[in-house]
Amino acid sequence: MKHIAVIGGGISGVTTAYALTRRGFDVTLFDRNRYAAMETSFANGGQLSASNAEVWNNWGMVAKGLKWMFRRDAPLLVNPKPSWHKLSWFFEFMRAIPRYEQNTTDTARLAIEARQYLFSWAEEENIDFDLKQKGILHIYRDKASFQHAEKVTAMLAAGGLERRAVTVGEMRQIEPTLAGDYYGGFFTESDSTGDIHKYSNGLARAAEKRGAKLRYEHDVQKLTVDENGVTVTSSAPEGDTEHRFDAMVMCAGTASRTMAAQVGDRVNVYPVKGYSITVNLDDEASQAAAPQVSLLDDATKLVSSRLGQRLRVAGSAEFNGFNRDIRADRIEPLTEWVQQLFPGVSTRSVVPWAGLRPMLPDMMPRVGPGNSPRVFYNTGHGHLGWTLSAGTADAIATIIQDRVGTA
Numbered sequence: 001m002k003h004i005a006v007i008g009g010g011i012s013g014v015t016t017a018y019a020l021t022r023r024g025f026d027v028t029l030f031d032r033n034r035y036a037a038m039e040t041s042f043a044n045g046g047q048l049s050a051s052n053a054e055v056w057n058n059w060g061m062v063a064k065g066l067k068w069m070f071r072r073d074a075p076l077l078v079n080p081k082p083s084w085h086k087l088s089w090f091f092e093f094m095r096a097i098p099r100y101e102q103n104t105t106d107t108a109r110l111a112i113e114a115r116q117y118l119f120s121w122a123e124e125e126n127i128d129f130d131l132k133q134k135g136i137l138h139i140y141r142d143k144a145s146f147q148h149a150e151k152v153t154a155m156l157a158a159g160g161l162e163r164r165a166v167t168v169g170e171m172r173q174i175e176p177t178l179a180g181d182y183y184g185g186f187f188t189e190s191d192s193t194g195d196i197h198k199y200s201n202g203l204a205r206a207a208e209k210r211g212a213k214l215r216y217e218h219d220v221q222k223l224t225v226d227e228n229g230v231t232v233t234s235s236a237p238e239g240d241t242e243h244r245f246d247a248m249v250m251c252a253g254t255a256s257r258t259m260a261a262q263v264g265d266r267v268n269v270y271p272v273k274g275y276s277i278t279v280n281l282d283d284e285a286s287q288a289a290a291p292q293v294s295l296l297d298d299a300t301k302l303v304s305s306r307l308g309q310r311l312r313v314a315g316s317a318e319f320n321g322f323n324r325d326i327r328a329d330r331i332e333p334l335t336e337w338v339q340q341l342f343p344g345v346s347t348r349s350v351v352p353w354a355g356l357r358p359m360l361p362d363m364m365p366r367v368g369p370g371n372s373p374r375v376f377y378n379t380g381h382g383h384l385g386w387t388l389s390a391g392t393a394d395a396i397a398t399i400i401q402d403r404v405g406t407a
């Protein structure tokens with residue numbers, strides 16, 4: 001039986017380990033944390049959103065980004081201090097602008113494919129992850145942004161996604177708790193939401209039951225590749241360990257760039273920081289006043305998801321290296337958004353969080369082999385890792401099966 005190492009135990013690593021285990025590989029997953037999904041896959045926006053497949057590589061976004069640079073509470077913030085990593089990333093981001101439409105359509109297609117794996121694995125393994133299949137409502141406050149959304153809808157439709165324009169009256173029927181003035185909306189009935197951390201931990205346990213070895217608290221220090229396989233050196237509480245494998249899959253999130261360099265590959269993932277708050281809906285009035293349907297507010301770029309008796313709100317994109325600080329001035333707009341759109345929700349109990357999206361410049365995940373026939377990648381899912389990972393995990397498992405074989 002072929003022995004595969006999976007580096008990283010976030011959503012991409014756990015789904016990869018599970019997909020490989022199902023195909024009969026002997027799998028060992030390494031993660032530096034004590035549990036699965038403690039970094040970016042911990043408290044994200046919760047949306048399983050094919051409808052959010054639009055990549056950011058367009059001139060309109062560049063113009064907005066430049067305008068936002070002068071506002072402290074803007075959805076996008078760039079630390080102007082230059083670094084080679086940041087500059088090369090932005091250069092490659094611009095170079096991907098001609099592929100904006102195609103990449104948006106391809107992402108929508110991938111997101112739709114991913115659903116079948118994500119849901120069927122959860123059902124088969126009996127994973128409770130606060131799944132809510134009530135659709136996602138995109139809300140627009142002005143005509144120009146609504147008209148842009150009409151164009152995006154055509155790109156999503158080319159990828160197989162159906163979403164429909166709704167009037168303000170229909171928006172209120174879809175989500176009666178929503179307050180405020182809007183121009184209109186788009187509703188995607190087939191989208192859903194769920195808790196990424198619960199799902200990842202449930203699926204990691206399922207992979208373990210099927211024979212995968214989960215090596216938590218193993219900080220991978222060194223990767224060495226030769227024509228016969230890969231050696232993984234990690235530091236663990238019991239001391240340094242060295243393991244030999246037939247092949248490896250890189251799923252290390254924002255660490256993928258430096259680790260890929262160790263095995264001779266270039267994977268230009270940048271850590272794009274975002275924030276979330278989890279509002280605990282402790283009283284009945286707040287539970288009734290909080291939305292059931294997931295929202296994406298185009299003006300503020302904030303998303304919300306109802307996770308049981310919690311409301312998760314997430315957003316913002318900061319280019320500031322590996323800084324993980326939770327800034328009060330960046331959290332405040334999220335809490336204010338809840339207070340304005342859902343005034344009946346108590347914001348007494350709010351848990352803030354920040355995470356780093358592993359984002360490639362063209363906003364497409366890297367799924368496939370590296371320079372060595374023993375090295376594979378399933379990483380760089382950016383703002384859509386929860387939506388896409390189950391699909392890309394199955395895809396990389398197929399590629400490995402073809403190239404390495406299970407026996």
Ligand SMILES: Cc1cc2nc3c(=O)[nH]c(=O)nc-3n(C[C@H](O)[C@H](O)[C@H](O)COP(=O)(O)OP(=O)(O)OC[C@H]3O[C@@H](n4cnc5c(N)ncnc54)[C@H](O)[C@@H]3O)c2cc1C
Pocket residue numbers: 007008009010011012013030031032033036037038039040041042043044045046047048049218219220221251252253254255272273274275276303314315354355356357358379380381382383384385386387388
């Ligand atoms: C604010 C915010 C909101 C978001 N909202 C959504 C959303 O609504 N829908 C959606 O689809 N996506 C969303 N995302 C994106 C999504 O959360 C990410 O794409 C996804 O979690 C990335 O998963 P990952 O497995 O690639 O990375 P991670 O979850 O970061 O996993 C990488 C793992 O690698 C491990 N690792 C790294 N280096 C080493 C090492 N040397 N040794 C051992 N282990 C190592 C880490 O411990 C970590 O567990 C959001 C992201 C943010 C920040």
